[in-house]
Amino acid sequence: MNPGGYLEPIRAGGAVLWREGGNGLEVVLVRRPNHGDRTLPKGKPKNGEHPIGGAVREVEEETGLVPVLGRRLPTRRYLKDGWPKRVEWWAATPRNPGGEIDYEPNDEIECVEWVPVERAGERLTYAHDAKVIDDFRAGPARTFPIVLLRHLSAGDKRSWDGDDLLRPLDETGRADALALPRVLGAYGNLRAVSSSAARCAESLLPYTVECDTGMRTEPAFTVGRGGRGHEVARAREAFTRLLDDGLPTVVCTHGELVPELLTEALTRFDAPSPQRRGLRKGSFWVLHVSVDGALAAVERHHVRE
Known part of the structure; x- marks a missing residue:
């Protein structure tokens, strides 16, 4: 290929599955007979599959363990047979308590094993996998997501004749709401808090049903009543209270408030603010917070990617 050209990278996703063993942290490695290597569980998403859902599915298929995603780890890029490859990584814990492995060996994966994290790097075949372990060890293992x-999409409010707080999701928004549980569910069971507006509560409804979790509405996260300045102040105070609770939480609100709430959180954690703080409809920020109250990672996604 000529210098200055571009090759679309192969995209994949995986996780550093970890648990607390008797002698400290352990992580999962897999051995692939066809490649003669030992690596971390990962794989390519299927056509149309969300990167988060693809990573969860591939890890489960290769280990028999359903991962609950924790903090985002740095993306790793390397060449695979001369072609660029890009792998998105997360820390993760097994959904089943204890993480006991019950996996039938096959032609793709012949062994799934827990190993002490201190020994994982030397047992991995590839240097780029060892760097992922280094990334994992450089930050907190246990975090919770906010x-x-x-x-989601609710059409043009100019075409809605009723109270704007009652404006429902449109066809695109309803389809995205049905897809949202597969994405948010990767982070475990989240406490759901919504604006009082119908379009916000409807955005989270399929998630709360599928994941069997409750939802409460918070007037402070609602745009459309009172002066905007008062709404912003109340919203930031309410968001701070949620952060103080230290619980995995999803908050659904309006585009006007997203930058304000993100700024409130980043200021609290003494973290820099991105140039673009706002979100398009159906997008979300994930703040990964360590158990000692520090910001461990931030990522942004859309319900359909």
Whole structure:
């Protein structure tokens, strides 16, 4: 290929599955007979599959363990047979308590094993996998997510004759709402808090049903009543209270408030602010917070990617 050209990278996703063993942290490695290597569980998403859902599915298929995603780890890029490859990584814990492995060996994966994290790097075949372990060890293992979601598509409010707080999701928004549980569910069971507006509550409804979790509405996260300045102040105070609770949470609100709430969180954690803080409809920020109250990672996604 000529210098200055571009090759679309192969995209994949995986996780560093970890648990607390008797002698400290352990992580999962897999051995692939066809490649003669030992690596971390990962794989390519299927056509149309969300990167988050693809990573969860591939890890489960290769280990028999359903991962609950924790903090985002740095993306790793390397060449695979001369072609660029890009792998998205997360820390993760097994959904089943204890993480006991019950996996039938096959032609793709012949062994799934827990190993002490201190020994994982030397047992991995590839240097780029060893760097992923280094990334994992460089930050906190245990974190909890705070998800900040802008409500899904609800059409043009100029075509709605009723109270704007009652404006429902449109066809695209309803389809995205049905897809949202597969994405948010990757982060475990989240406490759901919504604006009082119908389009926000409807955005989270399929998630709460599928994941069997409750939802409460928070007037402070609602745009459309009172002066905007008062709404912003109340919203930031309410968001701070949620952060103080230290619980995995998803908040669904309006585009006007997303930058304000994100700024409130980043200021609290003494973290820099991105140039673009707002979100398009159906997008969300995930703030990964360590158990000692520090910001461990931030990522942004759309319900359909």
